[in-house]
Amino acid sequence: MNLPPLVQTFVLHFGEMGSRWGINRTVGQIYALLYLSKEPLNAEDIVERLGVSRSNVSMGLKELQAWNLVRLQHKPSDRRDYFSTPDDIWQIVRTLVEERKKREIDPTMTLLREVLMQEPASAEERHAQDRMREMHDLFELLTGWYADVQRLDTERLVQLLTLGSKVQKILEMKDRLFVVPGSKKSRRDDAKEK
Amino acid sequence: MNLPPLVQTFVLHFGEMGSRWGINRTVGQIYALLYLSKEPLNAEDIVERLGVSRSNVSMGLKELQAWNLVRLQHKPSDRRDYFSTPDDIWQIVRTLVEERKKREIDPTMTLLREVLMQEPASAEERHAQDRMREMHDLFELLTGWYADVQRLDTERLVQLLTLGSKVQKILEMKDRLFVVPGSKKSRRDDAKEK
DNA sequence: CCAATATTTCAGAAAATTCTGAAATTTCGG
DNA sequence: CCGAAATTTCAGAATTTTCTGAAATATTGG
Numbered sequence: 001m002n003l004p005p006l007v008q009t010f011v012l013h014f015g016e017m018g019s020r021w022g023i024n025r026t027v028g029q030i031y032a033l034l035y036l037s038k039e040p041l042n043a044e045d046i047v048e049r050l051g052v053s054r055s056n057v058s059m060g061l062k063e064l065q066a067w068n069l070v071r072l073q074h075k076p077s078d079r080r081d082y083f084s085t086p087d088d089i090w091q092i093v094r095t096l097v098e099e100r101k102k103r104e105i106d107p108t109m110t111l112l113r114e115v116l117m118q119e120p121a122s123a124e125e126r127h128a129q130d131r132m133r134e135m136h137d138l139f140e141l142l143t144g145w146y147a148d149v150q151r152l153d154t155e156r157l158v159q160l161l162t163l164g165s166k167v168q169k170i171l172e173m174k175d176r177l178f179v180v181p182g183s184k185k186s187r188r189d190d191a192k193e194k
Numbered sequence: 195m196n197l198p199p200l201v202q203t204f205v206l207h208f209g210e211m212g213s214r215w216g217i218n219r220t221v222g223q224i225y226a227l228l229y230l231s232k233e234p235l236n237a238e239d240i241v242e243r244l245g246v247s248r249s250n251v252s253m254g255l256k257e258l259q260a261w262n263l264v265r266l267q268h269k270p271s272d273r274r275d276y277f278s279t280p281d282d283i284w285q286i287v288r289t290l291v292e293e294r295k296k297r298e299i300d301p302t303m304t305l306l307r308e309v310l311m312q313e314p315a316s317a318e319e320r321h322a323q324d325r326m327r328e329m330h331d332l333f334e335l336l337t338g339w340y341a342d343v344q345r346l347d348t349e350r351l352v353q354l355l356t357l358g359s360k361v362q363k364i365l366e367m368k369d370r371l372f373v374v375p376g377s378k379k380s381r382r383d384d385a386k387e388k
Numbered sequence: 389c390c391a392a393t394a395t396t397t398c399a400g401a402a403a404a405t406t407c408t409g410a411a412a413t414t415t416c417g418g
Numbered sequence: 419c420c421g422a423a424a425t426t427t428c429a430g431a432a433t434t435t436t437c438t439g440a441a442a443t444a445t446t447g448g
Contacts, residue, residue: 006309006319010326013305019404020298022214024436035329036322043395053438058396079446080394089328104214111207115200125200128230132204134283135229141355148358156362161335164342167361168350170368213434218406237425247408252426273416274424 001051007036011050022103026052027060031069031085035092040073040082068095090154097146105139112136195245201230205244220246221254225263225279229286234267234276261293284348291340299333306330 001008011032018028029050034041041049046057061083064070069092070083086092112132120126149157160167195202205226212222223244228235235243240251255277258264263286264277280286306326314320343351354361 004316004319004322006312006314007322009305009309010322013302017298017302020216026437036325038318038321055396055398055439056437059437062396077447089332093332104211108207108211111203115203118200120200122198124232125198127232128198128201128204131230138283138287141352145355145358148360152359152362158335159365160359160361161339163365164339165346165354166342167354167365168346170364171353171357171361173368174364220406249409249426249428250407253407256426271417 002049003033007033010036023063024060026050026056027063030057030060031064034070034083035085037084040075040084042080042082044080046083067099069099088154090157094150097150101143101146105143109136109139109143112139196243197227201227204230217257218254220244220250221257224251224254225258228258228264228277229279231278234265234269234278236274236276238274240277262289263293282348284351288344291344295337295340299337303330303333303337306333 001011003011011029014032015025015029018025021028023031029052030046033046033049043054043057043061046061047054050057061070061081064083065072070085073082073084074080075082086095112135115132116129116136118129120129149160152160195205197205205223208226209219209223212219215222217225223246224240227240227243237248237251237255240246240255241248244251255264255275258277259266264279267276267278268274269276280289306329309326310323310330312323314323343354346354
């Protein structure tokens with residue numbers, strides 16, 4: 001491995017971290033390297049810096065492309081493929097969340113919907129189905145939130161995140177200001193009192 | 195594997211899904227089984243239903259305990275260990291997020307902080323450090339948001355998630371209502387115009 | 389077109405992980 | 419305490435994943 005120490009530390013860490021995700025060491029290292037690099041890199045650059053085989057890099061890049069995590073580009077009068085990550089880190093986050101949802105949540109939701117259609121044949125199955133329904137509803141809530149928030153432009157997203165749970169305070173304020181006292185909606189807070 | 199079809203479908207799916215996480219098939223299956231089960235199960239129960247070795251179950255349960263994902267309990271006049279998942283699915287989510295943060299984010303933040311202290315020895319290292327700083331700041335924002343939201347009770351958390359980006363609307367409303375026109379704070383929206 | 393260059397594919401080697409059975413250790417009722 | 423029951427440990431077998439080198443395929447400047 002042929003990298004400045006500071007870069008190497010990061011690349012090695014991401015290689016190890018990859019295993020905690022569904023990603024292998026080389027893929028993690030390639031991504032880390034591209035993320036830190038100012039200039040786009042071609043496959044041979046990556047081979048030299050990471051010290052892995054050309055074919056391994058080829059497969060790694062293919063996987064990263066399948067994840068939409070790298071951008072392929074070309075330099076004038078150079079037929080080699082150059083790869084880079086988006087400059088905007090928020091774009092990276094959005095892609096990551098999107099792709100993980102696609103691979104992990106969506107198939108699970110499909111399965112849950114299927115299983116929830118079936119008729120339980122025993123008390124045991126009935127209970128299992130109830131549990132699956134809880135999970136289904138939870139995922140629905142989370143993905144709904146995500147679908148909503150994902151549309152915000154970055155500035156507003158950051159604003160929202162910075163606010164954190166302080167939003168809650170504003171909600172309470174809103175409730176107090178705009179809900180007609182005695183109406184159905186305003187009873188929520190009363191309920192807490194009991 | 196000796197399970198009602200509906201349960202088996204879910205257990206097999208979670209087994210496969212486990213690989214996408216850092217968790218192995220058996221651990222995924224054990225967790226799925228416990229999640230669906232009304233009654234706590236002992237190790238031998240799990241062996242029978244999943245058809246894996248006793249030692250494999252032992253190691254799987256140990257791992258799930260390390261993740262705080264299962265609860266160990268005992269039945270009167272039975273010395274065997276019985277395992278279950280929390281009834282409250284939100285408790286499960288909280289634990290999962292907490293543990294993943296502990297294993298993935300925290301070590302990465304430690305590394306980033308260390309590397310950001312060092313003096314870059316070249317333009318390349320300087321750029322790499324800038325990129326790492328972006329990541330560091332991003333994680334700080336996200337974990338800050340999480341730390342904040344994590345404290346909410348479930349009812350309010352659900353409320354917040356249901357609202358999604360509509361929060362934004364309320365924020366704008368708040369701005370319009372309470373910010374003194376011409377003050378520093380009220381200029382945020384003006385900036386967007388240019 | 390074609391030859392040089394670039395990239396991908398893929399079979400099998402290497403490495404890592406998962407799983408098992410047997411043995412060791414722990415626990416606790418009597 | 420003892421011994422039966424329960425659990426854990428662990429060496430190595432089985433399986434899966436990762437990685438490589440060689441060969442095949444694709445691309446493009448001239």
